[in-house]
Amino acid sequence: MSLPKRILKETERLMADSPPGISAAPKDDNLRHFDVTVSGPESSPYEGGIFKLELFLPEEYPMNPPKVRFLTKIYHPNIDKLGRICLDILKDKWSPALQIRTVLLSIQALLGAPNPDDPLANDVAQHWKEDQSGAIAQAREWTRQYAQ
């Protein structure tokens, strides 16, 4: 099956000119399936960590959003232990004007600005709300442990 031109273009651009701290490359056997790495933003508990994600472009893309999931264990109120991400643009706020690049940048931004008020991992969010520094330390510890 032929790949829509848009996907090809996006892929090309991602490979040639990837945003800082982000890399994404399609798998050999499925060009809609990307291996992604995102480095933790500076001055965040995830700094220094390299997080692996997988990204899949559904058939309806770009009318429907891509599916993204963390593969690396991460301690974050909006990311559950299965790696699922709570991000509005991946849900109802999706717009076809968005791209893989913007999605990944948003995810990177999410690492820098956890939002415990709209949690996905409730226990983490709880921890974050009650003991932010403890939670950040935990996050830093996990980053060291799993993402380095």
Add this chain to the structure above:
Amino acid sequence: MAVEEPSSATKLRKSSPDLFFPVSDSEEENEAPVVRSSATIAGPSSSSVKKENGSSSTFVSNGILDMDAKDEPQLFFGSQNSDDIVPLDIKPPPPPSSAGPSSTRKRLMSQSPPSSIPQNFEAGYLGEFVCEGWSLSKGKGYCQPGSKVVFERPKPQKVITEEDARAAARSKEKAGPARLVNGKVVGAKAKPIAGKQMTLGSMMGKKGAATPARKPPGKPVVDQIIRFRNERGFVGRLSVQEAGFLTHLLDTGVIELRGHVIDCPQSLSTGATILLNVKVYLARQAFVKVEKAGRKEEGSFWQEQKETIEEEVMRKRKDALGALFSRIGVKPLRSNALLLAQKKNGAAVINETSLKHFNSPSRPSSASGTKRSPSPSKGSTGIIDKGKGRASAVNSDEEEEDSGDEAEKLDDEQMNEIDTIYRKAQQGDNRLEETDPPNTFLYTLRPYQKQALTWMNARETGDTSVRDQSLHPLWEEYAFRKEQVEGQPIEIEDEEDFVDPSRKFYWNPYSGELSLTFPVSNNKARGGILADAMGMGKTCMMASLMHLNREGEAIDNPEDGTAVDGEEPASKRPKFKQVTLSNQWRAVPTVPKTTTSARATLVVCPVSLASQWHDELGKMSDKGTITSFMWYGNDRTDVDRLLGQEGKKKVDVLITSYGTLASEYQKWKKNKDKPNYEGGSIYDHEFLRIVLDEAHNIKNRTALVSKACYELKGQRRWALSGTPIVNRLDDLYSLLHFLRLEPWGHYSFFRSFVTIPFLNQDPKALNVVQYILESCLLRREKSMRDKDGRLIVDLPPKTVDIQVLDFSRPERQIYKHLEDRAKRRFIQLDAEGRAMSNYTSILAMLMKLRQCVDHPLLVLGKATAEDDESAEKLLDPQTGDEKTSLKEMIAMYAGGATSETTSDAETVDPVFAAKVLKELGEQETTPICDLCQNEMFDEVLLPCYHRSCQDCIVNWIGTCEDQNEQANCPSCDKGPIGFSDLRSIQRRRRRVNPITGGYTDDEGLPASQGETAVTIGKVDLVSSTKLRALVRRLEQMRVEDPEVKALVFSQFTSFLDLIETTLTKAGIRYLRFDGSMSQAQRAATIEEFGKKTKEPVILLISLKAGGVGLNLTMANHVFMMDTWWNEAIEQQAIDRVHRLGQNKPVFVTRYIIKGTVEKRIMKIQRSKTALVNASLAGGASKDKQASLADIKKIFGLGEDDSEDEVY
């Protein structure tokens, strides 16, 4: 040579019988003349015969003379000089003891043909067989084993008819020799040869004995009585079954018989069985050409007429000879592959069918005559069976059975494979030599074209060595046997052994003719069929031939037959005039001898190709070497004057159209017989060469245009056609008739050998056609390889890109709706068992679906036939609810959604809006769409002043609606937006008016350069996925190659209309070619398309009108907008571009919409193109059942509907 009036024969008859056998007295003789054949008595070994050669005449075979033959075969051909024949074993010339013999001799002489039979040939020994006879005598001592017998025929009495007159003449001829024997015997007292013969003296002695029990021959009772008697006058008759086929041959003097008694009762009683050994000789008379009365009525003859008397005689002779050959067990030494193949499948069948033409009501068991290959039950072993007294029908019965059995074994599958027909003609063609065209021919020929030149040249000059020369297809080669000599060890003749050519003779089992000379496969036809596949340069090859063979041979004017016959480099055999049926049947109008040798070539072609011929000939020829002239239309110049021109104005090639020719023909036919007719018609001119381009135009033999072509006078005739057989084998006949290829160009022959067997599903028809084509047809295909294994045609690569597109949402909704309804209706019909009777309306429903895939608006097209009724019902279902919905959907589609309220623009940042508007005016490049990341296509403006492709935003709005969400601007999330909020942005570009070629703006007003105007209007949704994809691609191509030329094919002209509109809007120049255009318009369009331009030109072609003949190699892009049932048709369309002369890579783009009938049609297309072709496209009723299964698949109802999601 002296000719004597019949009276002398009569005189002789009176005198001679008494001299020898006192069987009949002269009175009886007068009443019932006896036809006798050979008269040896006593001993199977041949009698001593005296050979007489005193006069300059030749003996016509008979009786005793024949007997020499077996021992001294050289006698047949011993000398050609009639004056000094001195056969070795011949006794000195006998004293002319009686006047009878010599006068007879003279008379006979006059009967012998002048050239085809060696002068001293008398008869050839064919073989012997055993048969039974009945005694008509009583008593002892009349005969004993070993005594020789003479066979004779009572002359039947009949009403005198023409036939009888002839028969009588023949029997007189026959009677002559019989008497001659007697006379000679009497006169010469011939001595035994080699001491083996019973002496004549002894015979004479016996003759003197009483003949008490002799029965007078009596009045002829039955037609089929053959009597035999020995020297003692003993009389018996042959059993009816044997006599059956011998009588005719005896009557006409074709054979002579000699025999002896093998076994008989000591004492004879009437009706006692006597076993006889009969030796059969083919008499000289057999090889005499039989004149045909049919010849003079050539015009009407070959429309199937009642068989003429001559034909009846020949038919009987043929049947009888066939039976005789089979009875004796004579096998052909050589027979052509065709006949052999037929025999394998049962010889009787083909003959049965071949006889149908000569359908005479009184055809008793003629098939019996046709089985030539002896089966074990026939030869000598079969005699015992026969001896048990079978009726005369034995032969025929047996063979009918045989043929019946074997006919059932025939393989029907062969009928389907037209391609196999060509295969034989193609064997070894890649080993043909190459011939270089002369320098005056400017093009470079490819190797295979040079090979064609070799072949064509050979066909024109009559050189038969290029392909092996073969025995005439209808003839078989036999050899006379060496006669067995009694007492000598039996010589077993091995068929493999070399056979002395002088012993060979030839038989045509179809006409009954016999010949002593080698009948060469007829080569009189100069020319042939050049049937190379489309796009291989037939025009080019023919042009090179025109350069190579500029002049006809000086000797020429091969009038009718004779000259050519002489020229035939037949073989090293003595050149006797060939006796073939074809000589007689040449349907050639007598060509008046002209003194000037013909020089011009006449090219007949469809009007649309005339100018192409003219142009190409001009381009290919060195200046002034070959000039062509287009001769058609209303103001045609005088042909004579035109072709008479010399020097600079001379015309070498006259190009005319089939239509022109037909009207000339009518004129000529009307006037030619008027006394004041002065000539001057094209039909009064003899051409060097006549070329029919697209020769399948004359496939109908009764059409005026075909007749017009047949009547043309030309020395060489060529038919060019990529499809010599269009859909019936009969198509070929017309071409063969035009070529005057004998004998196949004769309708009765063709019908007997091809048409009727083919109708009877007899695969032998294909054998015959293959055989015919082998000699006169050259066909190569693009896929063939040369002797080194390379493709003979090396075309630039062709890339086929199948673009699978997805409907926009509204399109899919409409389509789905339509498809569901069609499916339901079909299931309903099928369940009720009415699918078959509603076949056409089902096809109409499918048609609607296929149209919808192109563009939803096409569905609303007017219903053309009542068949469309149910298709219309798709749109107007009874249920009111749905009724509104579909039509409304389409209406909405066409007009854009009639949305409720337009969202206000108050929230839009005015600065941004201003910027956008400014940009719109200034922008040089097309912006990138946020959604598809491509340059915007069908740019639309959203209320928020963001822009997008129309497709993308429509799709987005649809997606949101599906999810019950409101659609917001993808870029700024403002909303909601609906279809009606979109505004299309039209930029006025400089573009070319397709008609005037000038630059205009959208309103057709001249636009000032460099100025780009922008209008923002209501979104025009009257487009479709395929249309947009096409335009997008074209726009892209325009950037890549500003001079690109492309073809766009669709099967719906209404879709072409829509494409036109879209292209106009997009500012892409286009031309159109469809079936509604006149020939002149078409030619003008093609010419226009071929012009060099600085901008892209698109040619919109209707698939059906533009599929054939066109050469459009100036384009190298092809777009197939929809899927036709038959892939071959699409292939043909692509071949307009991908053919010789194309030097750029060819790109083919096919548009397929995902999840629609198209996908399934393609699937079926691949699986069985042929069936789909026959049943769906042609509407042939025969295969409805099969196509219903296909339709089920198209609806996705098939059992194996594996929904591979590729499309």
